[in-house]
Each structure stands twice: as C-alpha cells, then as structure tokens.
Amino acid sequence: MKHRLSILLLLVSYVTLACGQIVFPSPNQVEMKKGKLTLRKNISMYTADTTAFYISLLRSEVLRDTSVKWQSKASAAHICWMNDPSLPPEGYKISINPKQMTITASGERGFIYAVQTLRQWVSGPAGKLTFACADITDSPRMQWRCFLLDSGRQYQRISTIKKYIDMASLLKMNYFHWHLTEGLGWRIEIKRYPHLAQVGGSVGKAEEQHGFYTQEEIREVINYASQRNITIVPEIDMPGHAEAALSAHPELGCFGLPVEVPQQGFTQNIFCAGKDEVLTFLKNVLDEVCELFPSPYIHLGGDEAPKGNWNKCEDCQKRIAALNLKDGHDLQLWFSAQMANHLKQKGRKAIFWGDVVYQDGYPLPDNTVIQWWNYRGHKDLALRNA
Incomplete structure (x- = not known):
C-alpha cells in the first residue's frame, strides 16, 4: 500500500510540473498550452522603451543577465512588450508560445507585475531558460495590498x-x-x-x-x-x-x-x-x-x-x-x-x-x-x- 501511495504521489507531482506552474499570488486566469519556449544566448527583444525599469528587472531577475539583442519588429523578437490602454493600471497579460513571449499592459505598473510573475514562471539555468507555454491574464482583486x-x-x-x-x-x-x-x-x-x-x-x-x-x-x-x-x-x-x-x-x-x-x-x-x-x-x-x-x-x-x-x-x-x-x-x-x-x-x-x-x-x-x-x-x- 505504501509503495502504491508513493507512486501515486510521484505521478501527481509529475502532472503538476508538466501541466502547470505555481505563482503566488495566483493569477486570475491561466490557460496552459502545449510546448515550451526555450531561450538561449542572444535573446531578441522588442520594446518601445529600452530604458524602462521593468526591462532591467526582467534582464536581471528572469533572463539572469543573458545578453539581449534589440529588434525593430515585434514579429522578429523572442520577447515582445506591447501597450494596451484597455487593461487595468496594474493588470497584465502574458502569452507564451514555443517561438515568442508577448507581455501586454497599459503601463509601467502592469509590466512590473508581469515580470514578477515571470520570475516564478522561468526554469532552467542561464543560457537555457525555459517557460511553459500558457496564456496568463491577471489584475489585483484588492487595491490596497x-x-x-x-x-x-x-x-x-x-x-x-x-x-x-x-x-x-x-x-x-x-x-x-x-x-x-x-x-x-x-x-x-x-x-x-x-x-x-x-x-x-x-x-x-x-x-x-x-x-x-x-x-x-x-x-x-x-x-x-x-x-x-x-x-x-x-x-x-x-x-x-x-x-x-x-x-x-x-x-x-x-x-x-x-x-x-x-x-x-x-x-x-x-x-x-x-x-x-x-x-x-x-x-x-x-x-x-x-x-x-x-x-x-x-x-x-x-x-x-x-x-x-x-x-x-x-x-x-x-x-x-x-x-x-x-x-x-x-x-x-x-x-x-x-x-x-x-x-x-x-x-x-x-x-x-x-x-x-x-x-x-x-x-x-x-x-x-x-x-x-x-x-x-x-x-x-x-x-x-x-
């Protein structure tokens, strides 16, 4: 019985790792998709503001100081930052497919929180960063936290x-x-x-x-x-x-x-x-x-x-x-x-x-x-x- 229980726990752990990520606090919506995005050296990025703090935060805390190449076209970048004024001030969306990650927010506060989610979403060592494919939509339920x-x-x-x-x-x-x-x-x-x-x-x-x-x-x-x-x-x-x-x-x-x-x-x-x-x-x-x-x-x-x-x-x-x-x-x-x-x-x-x-x-x-x-x-x- 103990042997069967151990196997069951291992299977549950595998399913959790394979099908989902733990982010705290939990985002409002997470739709897991098949595949993963793997980023190696010379990551390409598209953004309207290369000097924004959330860019440097992503590079240090998520990309782990991997070198970045700036792209003038969103379609050519591994990571793409997009503005959407319709989103709440602290809300954001992250869409990850095997070729590209798109981060959308209405302003700096939303982008900061997207980076904080990605800090918990990324896995693997510098030089081989992995992100499970998913669509994430999030905004705070409480104004005062x-x-x-x-x-x-x-x-x-x-x-x-x-x-x-x-x-x-x-x-x-x-x-x-x-x-x-x-x-x-x-x-x-x-x-x-x-x-x-x-x-x-x-x-x-x-x-x-x-x-x-x-x-x-x-x-x-x-x-x-x-x-x-x-x-x-x-x-x-x-x-x-x-x-x-x-x-x-x-x-x-x-x-x-x-x-x-x-x-x-x-x-x-x-x-x-x-x-x-x-x-x-x-x-x-x-x-x-x-x-x-x-x-x-x-x-x-x-x-x-x-x-x-x-x-x-x-x-x-x-x-x-x-x-x-x-x-x-x-x-x-x-x-x-x-x-x-x-x-x-x-x-x-x-x-x-x-x-x-x-x-x-x-x-x-x-x-x-x-x-x-x-x-x-x-x-x-x-x-x-x-």
Whole structure:
C-alpha cells in the first residue's frame, strides 16, 4: 500500500510540473498550452522603451543577465512588450508560445507585475531558460495590498529593507507601512530638530536598536520602492510611544522631566497636548515628513496613549476646560484633529489606529482613515465606530 501511495504521489507531482506552474499570488486566469519556449544566448527583444525599469528587472531577475539583442519588429523578437490602454493600471497579460513571449499592459505598473510573475514562471539555468507555454491574464482583486515593517523597535539596515521591498513586490504588494518612530527609537532624521534622531535613535539597550535613517537614505528607499510599484506610508506615532522623542526633547512632555525608555510596552510619558509649542513642533516634523514622502497617506499612530500624565498636567487640564472637552480621550481626539487638519492643508490623508475611535468625542476631519488592529483587546469596536 505504501509503495502504491508513493507512486501515486510521484505521478501527481509529475502532472503538476508538466501541466502547470505555481505563482503566488495566483493569477486570475491561466490557460496552459502545449510546448515550451526555450531561450538561449542572444535573446531578441522588442520594446518601445529600452530604458524602462521593468526591462532591467526582467534582464536581471528572469533572463539572469543573458545578453539581449534589440529588434525593430515585434514579429522578429523572442520577447515582445506591447501597450494596451484597455487593461487595468496594474493588470497584465502574458502569452507564451514555443517561438515568442508577448507581455501586454497599459503601463509601467502592469509590466512590473508581469515580470514578477515571470520570475516564478522561468526554469532552467542561464543560457537555457525555459517557460511553459500558457496564456496568463491577471489584475489585483484588492487595491490596497500592504506590509508593515517596525523599524522603531528594531533598526534595520537599508540593504535589509530593500530585501523586504523585493519580496513584497514579488508578492505584488503595493504599499509599505514604515513604522519609523517608537518608544525604543526615533529613526527618521528631521533637519530642524537633529537631536530627535541623534539622541532618540540610540535609546534602546541592545546594539541592534541603535541607528536612524538620514533623509538621503530615506529618499533612496522611497525611490527603490517606487520603481517596484510600492508606495511607502510613513508612521510618526503621536501622542503615545514617544519616549525616544522625549529623551531628546523632554520639554515636549507634560512636566519637562527626563523619561524612562521602556524595553517593552509603553509608559505614561506621551507628547503634551496642552502646550502650543508641542503642536508647533510636531507640525514642523510633519512638514519635513511630507517633503520626503510623496504618499497621499501619512500614518499618525494614536494607539496606546495612556492619559495619566495628561490628567495631572495643568496645561492639558486648561486645554480640556477651555475647549469644553469631556476628558483625556476627548483631548486626544482634538489633538489628532489638529494634526489631521495640518495634513489636509497639504493634500494628505491621516491614518490613525482604531484606539482614537473607541469612544465618541471631538470630531475628526474628513481626511481621516481608521486602521483597525486590536481584536484581542476590543473586538470589532474600532471597526464599528469607524
């Protein structure tokens, strides 16, 4: 019985290899055909733009740097790139027969995703690349396909971040939520306030928690991601998870005192919402963030902001009384609205974690997006309230 089962598994494996390819995520439609396209040295290619990034990506990741000869006629090329404005912006078609491969898209984003599919479709060593014949039609089912990297708690090298971006693009993700500030580290250089990164980037105890990204490095990562059809959404957490920032600028807290940086979790030390100079400081930070990041969305955190200090702070209590707010949570909603309105003036949308809508209170502006996260703690409360 075991012998028969082994034979059956081998036959199934052979059929899978012979009749289909595994691509993740699965394309919308794949029609397998007989035969295969084999490309050797001096591959010929037809394209309207030999300098496009997707061409270089195909040559490095699919053709494995095999030499290419450019053709002026599509019919004479092994690989042919064609534009079709009727296709969705991120959609593409790949048609492979034993003589030619034709890649069709309406623009650069679709061509990038076609290359990512071909990276998983190709087999064989350089000099003898093989593609199973098929017609592939694909476009994303979800507009927002995102991954998050927490660089606040753990500093990563630029080379490591680029590897994550490569993997995300291979999986056809198009947003990168970059968590850049945290109690354990402020990772983004702010030219106007250099101590934020110089001091706040090294408050963690472990060596791998030390470091920050210069604006030049951030631009490099933004460009790298953009080439691969990924928009970076930066997160600058406020008012909570601010211990690293308060280590550099204690005056931004309620009492202006040195703070303890937690190695886990968070403390009562958050940005003071009662001082006008704190709001001005954070708006200046957001000005530089917006200059760096072209993303239409800027994430402002808003989670896990305990109100113990605000409840004792004269400035915060004066603000609550002057605005006729109910409590510290209402004050956070007011604070969040000030920041969101500042982004609105720049044509940006503000994202907050669901914590800001656990209770009703001061109204948030219409450029606000709520990100639901804490089902364990609050079930679907944030989702329903949002």
